[in-house]
Amino acid sequence: MSETCIRQQLRIPIELAGLRLDQAAAQLFPDHSRARLQGWISDGQLTVNQRRMRPRDRVVGGEELSLDAVLEAQGDWQAQPIDFRVLFEDDDLLVIDKPAGLVVHPAAGNWEGTLLNGLLHRIPQLIQLPRAGIVHRLDKETSGLMVVAKSLRAHTSLVGQLQNRSMGRDYEAVAEGAMIAGGTVDRPIGRHPRQRTRMAVVATGKPAVTHYRLLHRFRHYSHLRLSLETGRTHQIRVHMAELHHPLVGDRDYGGRLRLPAGLAPALIEVIRAFPRQALHAKALRLIHPHSGETLQWEVPLPADMQQLLEQLAQHDAA
Numbered sequence: 520m521s522e523t524c525i526r527q528q529l530r531i532p533i534e535l536a537g538l539r540l541d542q543a544a545a546q547l548f549p550d551h552s553r554a555r556l557q558g559w560i561s562d563g564q565l566t567v568n569q570r571r572m573r574p575r576d577r578v579v580g581g582e583e584l585s586l587d588a589v590l591e592a593q594g595d596w597q598a599q600p601i602d603f604r605v606l607f608e609d610d611d612l613l614v615i616d617k618p619a620g621l622v623v624h625p626a627a628g629n630w631e632g633t634l635l636n637g638l639l640h641r642i643p644q645l646i647q648l649p650r651a652g653i654v655h656r657l658d659k660e661t662s663g664l665m666v667v668a669k670s671l672r673a674h675t676s677l678v679g680q681l682q683n684r685s686m687g688r689d690y691e692a693v694a695e696g697a698m699i700a701g702g703t704v705d706r707p708i709g710r711h712p713r714q715r716t717r718m719a720v721v722a723t724g725k726p727a728v729t730h731y732r733l734l735h736r737f738r739h740y741s742h743l744r745l746s747l748e749t750g751r752t753h754q755i756r757v758h759m760a761e762l763h764h765p766l767v768g769d770r771d772y773g774g775r776l777r778l779p780a781g782l783a784p785a786l787i788e789v790i791r792a793f794p795r796q797a798l799h800a801k802a803l804r805l806i807h808p809h810s811g812e813t814l815q816w817e818v819p820l821p822a823d824m825q826q827l828l829e830q831l832a833q834h835d836a837a
Contacts, residue, residue, distance in 0.1 A: 525588045531567075533580035540567065541574035547584060552675050564588040596625055596651065601637025606816055611673035611808050612666060613642070613652070616818045619662040619795050624653060638667060648674050655681060655688075655750055660768075662821050663690070663800025668808075676808035681750060687804035690745045690755060691734070691820060693797035693827055694764040695773065698741040701732035704758040708751040717771055718753045720761050727751045729758045737831045739779040740767065744801070756796055767827065769796040786834045789827055797824055 527548070535543045540560060545553040557574045559565040566572070567582045603621065607614040615634075622629040625636065635651045645651040645667075652668040654677045668674035680686040709724030711717040718724075728748035735742040741764065745755055756772045759765055765773030767790060778787060804815040820828070 525586060527584075527586040529584045529586075531578050531580055531582045531584060535578060536580035538578055539574065540572055540576050540578055543578045544584065548586065549672065549675060551671055552678065559586065559588045596635055596639060596646070597631065598639035598643060599631060599636040600640050601632065601634065603634060603637060606664075606818070607814075608669075611668070611670050613638070613669055614664065614666050614803065614816055617657055617662060617665050617800075619660050619821065619823070622659045623656045623665070624650060629659075634665075642669060645669065654678055657800055658753065658756075658796070658798075660795030661798045661800065662824075664688075664803040664816055664818055665800070666803060666805060670808075673808040677805065680805055684748055685806065687802070687815075688747050688750075688800065689802035690747075691799050691801045691824070692743045692745060692755065692759070693767045693824065693831075694741045694743055694759050695739075695767060695777075696741060696764045697736050697739055698733055698743070698764060699736070701730070701743075704729045704731070704761065706758065706761060708754060708757055718751065718757050720757060725749070725751060727754050727758065729755055731759075735828075738835050739782070740831055742828060742831075755798060767797040768793040772796075783834045783837060786830045789830045793823065793827060795823075797827060799824055 529547050531543055531547070535546065541553055541557045544556045544560065544565060548556060556565060560572065560574045563571045564587055566585045567578070569585060603618065604616040605613060606616055617634060622633040623635065625631070625633050635653060638645050638651050648668060648671065652674060654668055654674065655665065657663065657665055666677060668677050677686070705728045706720045707722065707724035708718050708727040709721040711719040712721065726749060729745055731743050731745045733741060734744050747754060756766055756769055760772040776791070778790065799820055802815065802817040804813065807814055
């Protein structure tokens, strides 16, 4: 397996006196996550004055930290040529426009042909990062923007931005029903109590907040712009179904297809044939891990959602 050796020595400044060793190390080695540093401390790869200590031990300032660690491959995934569009790339980041139908990470039933396999084919050294640099996911049938870390510094920064909610992610969707206004859904999400492959609004779930804005109200459907404060699995799909406005094409959370009376045959054909949930990650904003600059990207809707909106507009104009 591919591996990289890291050797660094730093002196703990007196200002950090009284902190736990792992807390001080996290400030002095910001390229690495606190969890990774805790492991190195426990394994004796990160020492204090050449002595092994525990992550919870307190520092007094002035000690010498010695890091002599190995970055090992984080998985045994295979590199494969996978087609995806790259919008931005530098030494720290890769921003892509993921097509619908592409699985992000290998799992049961999809061990190959995923975005992760394609990332390793393009950038083999990503094998040394957790999940090959993938810090957030999109569902298989959701299209749009994703950011991937190319360095440990970037991975630590992006995970932190997700946790402190400073990374902005905006989506567009087409939902069933004519909504009259936007709003916010603040309902916890967890595993469905009976169907374990699905998520649901449950009292014991994790906090989940989705903001939505009405872009256009059609006669029987709604075009929405949504933003996430949290990143729970299937969050938008679950929250919109909770509002009784499931996304068009969402077989898991929308239930049996229900067509309003009076739809034009062309529109019925488009809705019946729509192959996925009508959800697209439209915009992404983040702080660059190295420069500190705020960067943002926006991509147009894919052809299938554009066609759906055109048919809805034509139907309302008829």
